[in-house]
Amino acid sequence: MSGRLTVIGLGPGDARYLTREAEDALASAEAVYGYTAYLDRVPARAGQTRHGSDNREEPKRAAAALRHAADGAQVAVVSGGDPGVFAMAAAVCEVIEGGPPAFRAVELAVVPGITAMLAVAAKAGAPLGHDFCAISLSDNLKPWHVIERRLHAAAGAGFVIALYNPASRARPQKLGDAFAVLRETLPGDVAVIFGRAVGRADESLTVTTLDQAGCVTADMATLVIVGSPATRVILRADGTPLVYTPRSLEAVTA
Amino acid sequence: MSGRLTVIGLGPGDARYLTREAEDALASAEAVYGYTAYLDRVPARAGQTRHGSDNREEPKRAAAALRHAADGAQVAVVSGGDPGVFAMAAAVCEVIEGGPPAFRAVELAVVPGITAMLAVAAKAGAPLGHDFCAISLSDNLKPWHVIERRLHAAAGAGFVIALYNPASRARPQKLGDAFAVLRETLPGDVAVIFGRAVGRADESLTVTTLDQAGCVTADMATLVIVGSPATRVILRADGTPLVYTPRSLEAVTA
Numbered sequence: 001m002s003g004r005l006t007v008i009g010l011g012p013g014d015a016r017y018l019t020r021e022a023e024d025a026l027a028s029a030e031a032v033y034g035y036t037a038y039l040d041r042v043p044a045r046a047g048q049t050r051h052g053s054d055n056r057e058e059p060k061r062a063a064a065a066l067r068h069a070a071d072g073a074q075v076a077v078v079s080g081g082d083p084g085v086f087a088m089a090a091a092v093c094e095v096i097e098g099g100p101p102a103f104r105a106v107e108l109a110v111v112p113g114i115t116a117m118l119a120v121a122a123k124a125g126a127p128l129g130h131d132f133c134a135i136s137l138s139d140n141l142k143p144w145h146v147i148e149r150r151l152h153a154a155a156g157a158g159f160v161i162a163l164y165n166p167a168s169r170a171r172p173q174k175l176g177d178a179f180a181v182l183r184e185t186l187p188g189d190v191a192v193i194f195g196r197a198v199g200r201a202d203e204s205l206t207v208t209t210l211d212q213a214g215c216v217t218a219d220m221a222t223l224v225i226v227g228s229p230a231t232r233v234i235l236r237a238d239g240t241p242l243v244y245t246p247r248s249l250e251a252v253t254a
Numbered sequence: 255m256s257g258r259l260t261v262i263g264l265g266p267g268d269a270r271y272l273t274r275e276a277e278d279a280l281a282s283a284e285a286v287y288g289y290t291a292y293l294d295r296v297p298a299r300a301g302q303t304r305h306g307s308d309n310r311e312e313p314k315r316a317a318a319a320l321r322h323a324a325d326g327a328q329v330a331v332v333s334g335g336d337p338g339v340f341a342m343a344a345a346v347c348e349v350i351e352g353g354p355p356a357f358r359a360v361e362l363a364v365v366p367g368i369t370a371m372l373a374v375a376a377k378a379g380a381p382l383g384h385d386f387c388a389i390s391l392s393d394n395l396k397p398w399h400v401i402e403r404r405l406h407a408a409a410g411a412g413f414v415i416a417l418y419n420p421a422s423r424a425r426p427q428k429l430g431d432a433f434a435v436l437r438e439t440l441p442g443d444v445a446v447i448f449g450r451a452v453g454r455a456d457e458s459l460t461v462t463t464l465d466q467a468g469c470v471t472a473d474m475a476t477l478v479i480v481g482s483p484a485t486r487v488i489l490r491a492d493g494t495p496l497v498y499t500p501r502s503l504e505a506v507t508a
Contacts, residue, residue, distance in 0.1 A: 016275040019265065019368065084375040086501065090383025093498035097488045105491035110376035112368045114273065121338045122364035129344025131404055133387030133413060142503035150385055150411045157407035158400070159387060234351045237359035244347035247312075247340065249396035 002105045005069040006076050007083040007092055009113020010041055013199030017114045025111050029076035033065040034088075038078045058091040066095055070102040082115035086136045086164050116223040117162035120195030123205050126244040127193060127225050132160040137167075137174050144174075148181050155185040160231060160245055163224040175224065179213050182226060186210055191227035191243050194218060207233065207241045256359045259323040260330050261337040261346055263367020264295055267453030271368045279365050283330035287319040288342075292332045312345040320349055324356040336369035340390045340418050370477040371416035374449030377459050380498040381447060381479050386414040391421075391428050398428075402435050409439040414485060414499055417478040429478065433467050436480060440464055445481035445497050448472060461487065461495045 006025045011017030026032070032042060036052035044050065053061045061077065069075040079088040089110045096103045121128045133154045139147060154161050161182070166175040179192075188211035196204045196219070206216050210226065218224060231245045260279045265271030280286070286296060290306035298304065307315045315331070323329040333342040343364045350357045375382045387408045393401060408415050415436070420429040433446075442465035450458045450473070460470050464480065472478060485499045 011273065016278070017273050017366075019271050019273055021270040024270070082372050082376075084372060084380045084382050086383065089376070089380035090498050090501045093380050093383070093486075093488070093496060094500055096496065097486065101491065104489070108379075108490070108496070110380065112271075112372040112376040114366045114368065115372065118336050118338060118366040118369065122336075122343070122366040125362075126338045126343035126347050126364065128338050128388075129340065129347070131387065131389045133385065133408070134382075135385045136501075141501050146412070146503060150413065153407040153411035154387070154413075157404045159404065159408075232347075232351065234347070235358070236362070237355065242347060242350065242362070244344050246348055247344045247390075247395050249400060 002102065002107065003069040003071065003073045003075060004107040004109070005065055005092065006109045006111060007089045008076050008078050008111045009082045010038055010078055010080055011114040011199065012081055012116050012119040013197065015041070017119070017199055019111070019113065022111050022113060025076060028074060030074045031068055032076045032078060033061055034078035038080050042078060058088060059095055062088065062092045062095040063099065066092065066099060066103045066106060069106045079113070082113045083110055084112065085115045085134065116164065116195070116198065117225065119198045120193060120205070120223045120225060123195060123198055124193045124207065124225070125242040127160055127191070127227055127231055128162070128245065129247050130160065130228070130230060130245040131158065132162060134162045134164060136164040137178060138165040139171065139174060147178070151178055151181045152185055155182050158228050158230065160228050161226040163226065165220065166218045166222055166224050167220060175218050176214050179210060183210055187229060190229060191231045191233050193225040193243055194222055196222045198223070207243055256356065256361065257323040257325065257327045257329060258361040258363070259319055259346065260363045260365060261343045262330050262332050262365045263336045264292055264332055264334055265368035265453065266335055266370050266373040267451065269295070271373065271453055273365070273367065276365050276367060279330060282328060284328045285322055286330045286332060287315055288332035292334050296332055312342060313349055316342065316346045316349040317353065320346065320353060320357045320360055323360045333367070336367045337364055338366065339369045339388065340392070370418065370449070370452065371479065373452045374447060374459070374477045374479060377449060377452055378447045378461065378479070379496040381414055381445070381481055381485055382416070382499065383501050384414065384482070384484060384499040385412065386416060388416045388418060390418040391432060392419040393425065393428060401432070405432055405435045406439055409436050412482050412484065414482045415480040417480065419474065420472045420476055420478050421474060429472050430468050433464060437464055441483060444483060445485045445487050447479040447497060448476055450476045452477070461497055
């Protein structure tokens with residue numbers, strides 16, 4: 001008898017970003033799989049087993065969870081943010097496609113969550129108020145020339161750009177390289193937002209410009225949003241910046 | 255004394271998509287503003303006033319809410335999906351920028367929500383598992399040639415494309431025009447997903463190809479996701495399709 005696999009988005013950091021659907025899905029699971037740092041956010045429950053693994057073991061984790069579900073269990077895989085955005089939902093689908101027929105018989109559900117760019121945008125104002133794109137800078141998943149081409153295409157066409165996975169120990173310079181590519185197309189004064197650990201106790205938000213963006217440190221907990229030439233920064237009465245992109249292009253060119 | 259304005263994302267349709275943060279923000283508001291269809295989703299509360307308006311009155315609604323908050327009240331503006339994605343958060347920022355100094359003194363918070371593309375992607379599998387973009391087809395907010403250029407740029411660079419506001423009474427043909435533009439760049443067999451009213455009782459999901467996409471009806475409750483050439487459709491054991499885009503480009507070209 002085949003069970004059920006639910007891939008659950010925990011949102012960024014704090015439990016206040018959990019949806020009711022995610023809470024209910026967590027409550028009904030017999031086993032919870034996840035990268036240890038995400039699993040630590042889920043309170044332990046009697047009768048529920050927990051299976052933590054390293055963040056580089058996504059296909060292995062997906063396969064273990066699918067096997068467990070194929071044996072008839074109610075299994076959950078947890079993911080930070082939204083599981084469909086550069087995360088576990090695609091890893092599970094990849095393993096289903098390459099796996100035994102039993103994996104295709106598992107009932108699969110994906111529970112969406114607040115992805116990092118939405119949380120960072122909300123803290124900053126409304127930078128994603130107009131057309132935007134999301135690019136992962138994880139170049140172990142695609143060659144750099146593809147990333148470069150996408151940055152050029154997106155900037156040239158006026159998209160606001162959210163950059164996921166902007167830094168890693170293996171290649172600390174890639175975010176700087178991305179800014180250099182963007183400076184070939186965008187004016188140096190477009191707004192750049194660095195949101196770090198948004199939704200956690202140590203969250204921070206930095207608003208700067210593309211010209212100055214190289215001076216800000218980013219790590220794997222950082223999400224970067226690069227504005228378009230239409231993006232505006234206004235100062236609130238208390239001196240804090242409010243960053244937004246108008247819905248209408250005419251509001252900008254008028 | 256200045257009050258507080260909170261722009262709250264209700265997510266798509268059902269209350270199960272609400273985050274705890276959104277529930278808490280709704281509970282603490284003295285006045286709730288919103289497009290009537292969204293306001294209807296919020297249970298009435300004793301001592302809380304409700305201010306519904308038409309969906310074409312966003313700047314007027316934002317101004318009324320800001321005035322109310324500037325007078326010292328705890329005011330909420332509700333938005334479907336995420337308020338930062340083609341929605342009320344940018345409208346509020348626009349009105350703050352163009353309004354009196356008192357508007358800049360209002361304490362502003364944006365509470366993110368599950369935006370439509372994440373909900374539709376979750377129902378379909380993981381089509382947004384690789385780089386993607388979001389484009390609004392509302393051409394009363396920008397000229398059609400800008401939309402056309404963005405569609406070309408996004409398709410040519412390999413982005414999966416989420417299309418918001420795909421149809422309207424004023425211009426029913428624009429989604430068909432967008433598909434025609436995309437067919438100039440993309441192969442006819444790329445996957446196209448139509449998610450209608452996802453998260454509501456009458457939700458529906460249709461998976462087709464770019465060649466056949468013109469035969470599916472879309473309305474303002476529909477969100478369309480156009481895959482990239484890397485997007486895959488596999489059949490589950492029960493015959494339903496699972497659509498996903500692999501995280502790694504090499505998984506595709508291998």
